[in-house]
Amino acid sequence: MDDDLYLISMAARLLDMHPQTLRKYERLGLVRPSRTVGSMRLYSRDELDRLRLIKHLVDEAGINLAGVQRLLSIAEVVQRIRPLMDEEAVPRAEARRRLSRELDRLCDMLGI
Amino acid sequence: MDDDLYLISMAARLLDMHPQTLRKYERLGLVRPSRTVGSMRLYSRDELDRLRLIKHLVDEAGINLAGVQRLLSIAEVVQRIRPLMDEEAVPRAEARRRLSRELDRLCDMLGI
DNA sequence: TAGGTATTGATACGGATCGTGTCAACCTTC
DNA sequence: GAAGGTTGACACGATCCGTATCAATACCTA
Numbered sequence: 703m704d705d706d707l708y709l710i711s712m713a714a715r716l717l718d719m720h721p722q723t724l725r726k727y728e729r730l731g732l733v734r735p736s737r738t739v740g741s742m743r744l745y746s747r748d749e750l751d752r753l754r755l756i757k758h759l760v761d762e763a764g765i766n767l768a769g770v771q772r773l774l775s776i777a778e779v780v781q782r783i784r785p786l787m788d789e790e791a792v793p794r795a796e797a798r799r800r801l802s803r804e805l806d807r808l809c810d811m812l813g814i
Numbered sequence: 815m816d817d818d819l820y821l822i823s824m825a826a827r828l829l830d831m832h833p834q835t836l837r838k839y840e841r842l843g844l845v846r847p848s849r850t851v852g853s854m855r856l857y858s859r860d861e862l863d864r865l866r867l868i869k870h871l872v873d874e875a876g877i878n879l880a881g882v883q884r885l886l887s888i889a890e891v892v893q894r895i896r897p898l899m900d901e902e903a904v905p906r907a908e909a910r911r912r913l914s915r916e917l918d919r920l921c922d923m924l925g926i
Numbered sequence: 927t928a929g930g931t932a933t934t935g936a937t938a939c940g941g942a943t944c945g946t947g948t949c950a951a952c953c954t955t956c
Numbered sequence: 957g958a959a960g961g962t963t964g965a966c967a968c969g970a971t972c973c974g975t976a977t978c979a980a981t982a983c984c985t986a
Contacts, residue, residue, distance in 0.1 A: 711961070720946060725964080740953050742962060755925050766943070766972085769881020776888065777924040780917065787914055802899055805892065812889040813867050822933070832975060837935080852982045854933060878943085878972070 706747055707736070713745040717753055724753070730767055732756055732774070776811050779804050818859055819848070825857040829865055836865070842879055844868055844886070888923050891916050 714721045727733050728743070733752055735743040745753075752774075759765045759773060783804050786797045826833045839845050840855070845864055847855040857865075864886075871877045871885060895916050898909045 709962080721962085722947080723945060725962095726944080729964095738953090740962090742953075758925050760944090763884065764878075764880040764972095765884060766876075766878040766881060768876040768943095769878055769884065772875065772877060772881065772885065773924055776920075777926050780920050780924060781926070783917060787910070787917070798899070805895060805899065808892050812885055812892060813870050814889050814893070833933085834976080835974060837933095838973080841935095850982085852933090854982070872973090876943095880972095 707744040708750070710735075710743045710745070713743075713750060713753070716750060717757060719753070719757060727753070727756065727767075730771070732767065732771060772811060776808060779807050779811070819856040820862070822847075822855045822857070825855075825862060825865070828862060829869060831865070831869060839865070839868065839879075842883070844879065844883060884923060888920060891919050891923070 708716065710721045710724055714724055717724075724733070724743070724745075728735060733745075733749050733756070735745045735749055738744060755777075756770055756774075759770045760767070765773070783801060786792055786801050786804075791797075792800075820828065822833045822836055825831075826836055829836075836845070836855070836857075840847060845857075845861050845868070847857045847861055850856060867889075868882055868886075871882045872879070877885065895913060898904055898913050898916075903909075904912075
């Protein structure tokens, strides 16, 4: 499995986005494609998914890039919280402690 | 206690915002001041706090109003999650169930 | 009740953001 | 080496957002 990497033109075609848009998103830190030795961008499946999410938040929800950035940070925290919900995956006391810390982080990101 | 209500000019002065900005925020559903019988806006302390948060997200973080709206919705969910953390406030199984539901809601709001 | 001040809703203007287009220089492949 | 794709930088419209302005209405006081 040669875990599928796409050049910017192919990625843009798959996502129906403009290559310049992808470059700008990287410049803003919204996505971080790897590079060839000649410094050409390589987009993985995960980054395509991330870009699809960004596209949805921008086009459908009308959220600007500063807002998208904040929402992506929040999403990361929520993703860390999910596995803490699995019974017997984590000791209860430890899970509670971690959950509390992640919630504090969320509040910071939300300004509350 | 005559729980402090302010007309728009006073609210704007306290927040250092333009009255027209407050009117526009209401038109977009970001805040919902009560009204006098003559339809003049009345801002409570809670709404002033909400406006302060909005102002911070817009001015400091550069997030647009669509993004602010989404973040405020997320903040509401997080506020509902917090009390579920108090030991012995809620039966454990029930707390877990509610927490799981709120997390699902968060994922919807984040598009994940 | 009459008169002055504040609020209302609607509209318009200037600055900033964002997607897109264009350009020369570089990399890659044949 | 030639052709085509990529890179970074810049510029051009469209849209968003705070602000200003306006006539009409509400409030308050004399």
